[in-house]
Amino acid sequence: xxxxxxxxxxxxxxxxxxxxxxxxxxQLDRAHQRMLxxxxxxxxxxxxVAPAExxxxxxxxxxxxxxxxxxxxxxxxxxxxxxxxxxxAILGRLLDLYAAADSSHPVSGGAAxxxxxxxxxxxxxxxxxxxxxxxxxxxGPQLAVVNLSGTFAANHPSGIETETLTVLxxxxxxxANLPRVQSVRFLIDGRQQDTLAGHxxxxxxxxxxxxxxxxxxxx
Amino acid sequence: xxxxxxxAGGDGRRLRVVARTFGRPILATLLLMSPGWVAICSSSIxxxxxxxxxxxxxxxxxxxxxxxxHGGDDTGGHxxxxxxxxxxxxLSVRLRSLLAARGVTVVTTRENDSTVDxxxxxxxxxxxxxxxxxxxxxxxxxxxxxxxxxxxAPAQPARFEPWSTAQAPxxxxxxxxxxxxxxxxxxxxxxxTLGRTSLPVVDSMACPxxxxxxxxxxxxxxxxxxSPIDSLxxxxxxxxxxxxxxxxxxxxxxxxxxxxx
Numbered sequence: 001x002x003x004x005x006x007x008x009x010x011x012x013x014x015x016x017x018x019x020x021x022x023x024x025x026x027q028l029d030r031a032h033q034r035m036l037x038x039x040x041x042x043x044x045x046x047x048x049v050a051p052a053e054x055x056x057x058x059x060x061x062x063x064x065x066x067x068x069x070x071x072x073x074x075x076x077x078x079x080x081x082x083x084x085x086x087x088x089a090i091l092g093r094l095l096d097l098y099a100a101a102d103s104s105h106p107v108s109g110g111a112a113x114x115x116x117x118x119x120x121x122x123x124x125x126x127x128x129x130x131x132x133x134x135x136x137x138x139x140g141p142q143l144a145v146v147n148l149s150g151t152f153a154a155n156h157p158s159g160i161e162t163e164t165l166t167v168l169x170x171x172x173x174x175x176a177n178l179p180r181v182q183s184v185r186f187l188i189d190g191r192q193q194d195t196l197a198g199h200x201x202x203x204x205x206x207x208x209x210x211x212x213x214x215x216x217x218x219x
Numbered sequence: 220x221x222x223x224x225x226x227a228g229g230d231g232r233r234l235r236v237v238a239r240t241f242g243r244p245i246l247a248t249l250l251l252m253s254p255g256w257v258a259i260c261s262s263s264i265x266x267x268x269x270x271x272x273x274x275x276x277x278x279x280x281x282x283x284x285x286x287x288x289h290g291g292d293d294t295g296g297h298x299x300x301x302x303x304x305x306x307x308x309x310l311s312v313r314l315r316s317l318l319a320a321r322g323v324t325v326v327t328t329r330e331n332d333s334t335v336d337x338x339x340x341x342x343x344x345x346x347x348x349x350x351x352x353x354x355x356x357x358x359x360x361x362x363x364x365x366x367x368x369x370x371x372a373p374a375q376p377a378r379f380e381p382w383s384t385a386q387a388p389x390x391x392x393x394x395x396x397x398x399x400x401x402x403x404x405x406x407x408x409x410x411x412t413l414g415r416t417s418l419p420v421v422d423s424m425a426c427p428x429x430x431x432x433x434x435x436x437x438x439x440x441x442x443x444x445x446s447p448i449d450s451l452x453x454x455x456x457x458x459x460x461x462x463x464x465x466x467x468x469x470x471x472x473x474x475x476x477x478x479x480x
Contacts, residue, residue, distance in 0.1 A: 011309030062361045065412040156301065159358025160432045161365045164416040194419070198295050198303075199356070201417040210370060 007178070051205040052077040057094045058172035058211075060165035061107040067169055068210075069176070070097075083178060087117040087144060090177050091170060095152075098166075105165055106157070113152035115189075118145040122183055141182040144174050150189040155195040163200035175208035183207050266349070282324045283474050284344040284352040286420065287311035291334025296358055299449045304332065306357040310433065314353070317465035323472070332416050341423040345385070351396055351471055353464065354420055359447045363410025364460060365432040366400055368393045368417040369422050382415060385425045392427035396471060400429055403467035427471075433460060440443040 052073040059070045070072065074093055077085040080135040092111030099101060099110035169188070174181045185191075187203045193202050287307040289295035295303030308329065315325045326347040342457060344352050358365075374387035386393065404411045421428045425466045435450035450456060 065361065065365065065414055086304055152263055157360045158360070159360045159434070160367050160416055160418060161412065161414065161434070162358060162360035164367075164414065185351070198289070199416075199418060201419050201422075203419075204417055206417075 006175045050077060052076075054191065055090050055093070056173070056176040057090070057097065058169045058176060059097060060169040062105050062162060062165065065161055065165065067165070072160070079178070084117050084119050087119065087174060087178055087181075088114050091117065091146065091175060094169065094173050096100070101130065105169070106161070107152075107162075107166060108155045109149065109152040113149045114146065115149050116145075116147040118147070119143075119178070139180065142178070142180045144172075144184045145187060146170060147186060147187040147190055152199055153188045153193065155198055156201065158197040160199045163196045163198075167196065167200050167202075167206060171206050171208045171211035175211065181208060237360055243249075246461060270434075273298065280324045281322070282326060282349040283318055283468055284326045284328070284347050284424075284426065285311045285314055285318075286328040286340050286344065286351040286352065286354040288356045288420070290329050290332055295333060295356070298359055301359075301451070303357045303459075306433065306451060306457075307355040308332065308462060310355050310357075313457060313461040314355075314464060317461055318468060321465065321467060321469055338422075340420055341379050341382075341385075344428075345423075345425045347426075349426045349467055352421075352424045352426040353468075354418070354424075354430040356430055356432040357451060358432055358434050360453070361412065361432075361434040363412065363434055364404050364437060365412045365414060365434060366397045366404075367414050367416045367418065367421070367430040367432065368397050368419050369428070371422060380425065382423055385423050386414060386421060386428060389425060389427055393429060396427040396467075397429045399471050399474070400431070400467040401464045403470065404460070406466075407463035409460065409463065431464060433457070440458050 001047055011175055013171040023158050054071050055072045055074045055076060057072060058067045058068055072093065074089065076089050091114045095107065095113050096110045098105050098107040120143045135210045157164065170186075174184060184206045185194075187205075188202070254368065258339060287304075287310070289304035289307060291304075293304065295307070297303065308331070311327055311329075315327060318325050328343050329335045342479065369386045369390060371384055371387045371390055372388035374384070376388035380388065401411050401413060416430070418430055422429050433451060435447035436453070436456050437447075437450055
């Protein structure tokens with residue numbers, strides 16, 4: 001025969017165990033909910049470290065073969081401190097527009113397609129090529145070398161008009177935001193390529209003055 | 220023989236130019252030899268050197284060059300089973316028939332699905348002494364017919380032209396030809412976009428040259444039952460474009476245009 005006090009002690013201990021189990025289970029569930037809530041509220045974008053500035057994008061349209069200016073407010077690196085990064089950010093935004101679902105000039109790839117932009121002294125536009133480097137440090141003309149990804153070129157729609165519009169919109173956008181850029185060359189994965197997607201010549205130097213929309217639509 | 224030895228001993232650097240002899244553009248390749256030696260290798264020039272040149276005969280033929288872009292390994296634009304090279308060839312064949320029926324001598328850069336490199340196309344065009352050169356392209360982007368001329372700045376003709384900018388002295392005539400094509404295509408009820416571009420094949424042509432790019436008649440965002448590919452493959456659409464281009468060539472001939480720069 002089990003003594004009464006032992007029975008009572010057993011029941012009390014059993015009840016305490018069950019209570020602690022329930023309490024632990026609920027605490028675990030609350031901790032899990034807090035963790036999920038914390039993930040949901042975590043920042044998903046890097047904080048903006050640069051103030052937003054207006055940038056003019058020359059956006060191409062396949063419908064009428066035109067380039068139309070569009071002014072957007074973008075966080076951009078300083079023009080004085082890092083003009084090449086600024087140029088890359090602007091071109092990245094331009095290609096993001098082309099990669100959007102409702103694009104007037106659909107080209108996949110987006111901002112990641114602009115691998116690098118280099119700004120160099122432009123000896124062809126300098127009256128004294130020997131002093132081109134010195135002039136660039138001040139207000140001399142610049143040559144922009146735009147290095148695009150091979151994926152961008154491989155996935156670019158083929159055609160004279162669409163390829164020409166891509167090239168001209170990049171040139172015109174660079175000139176609109178960095179007026180010292182007067183000529184542009186293109187590389188694909190760091191190398192010179194004959195054409196963008198079978199048509200537009202990438203072996204030549206493009207003058208930004210020629211990137212002014214020259215198309216006209218009839219009918 | 221001594222000359223050949225010197226030739227073989229040269230450094231092999233080549234400068235490709237278009238030379239104009241008695242009004243006839245020919246291809247010449249200059250091999251830059253040791254200082255003071257320049258060998259001009261060209262069958263046309265060789266024959267002229269051996270025989271006294273005949274006086275320039277009046278142009279008896281009216282010649283048009285049709286360049287069906289891409290071909291062979293170079294498919295051009297593609298989407299599924301649709302290949303740009305097939306459409307340009309079909310358009311070239313159709314145009315050739317229409318122009319031949321109108322008494323125009325047609326030189327084509329390819330007659331089948333063969334690979335023809337860019338330099339060879341320009342050699343064929345420049346040897347033909349053509350009054351018009353039409354480079355045929357197709358694209359699934361855009362709307363209607365795109366007419367492109369070279370973006371080279373017009374230049375004065377010279378006896379030797381750099382190969383890559385041989386089109387420069389012909390720019391004014393090319394722009395005029397584009398205008399005639401534009402009028403004919405408009406008259407046929409087609410949407411036309413004019414533009415200028417840097418297209419290597421056209422930039423090296425020594426003749427009035429225009430690139431004609433066929434795009435879907437209703438644009439890339441065509442209806443579900445009439446996709447851009449259907450539009451480009453539409454025989455009626457192709458026929459209307461070919462008829463309009465042929466009519467423009469006939470108009471160009473009636474204007475007596477194309478013979479000079």
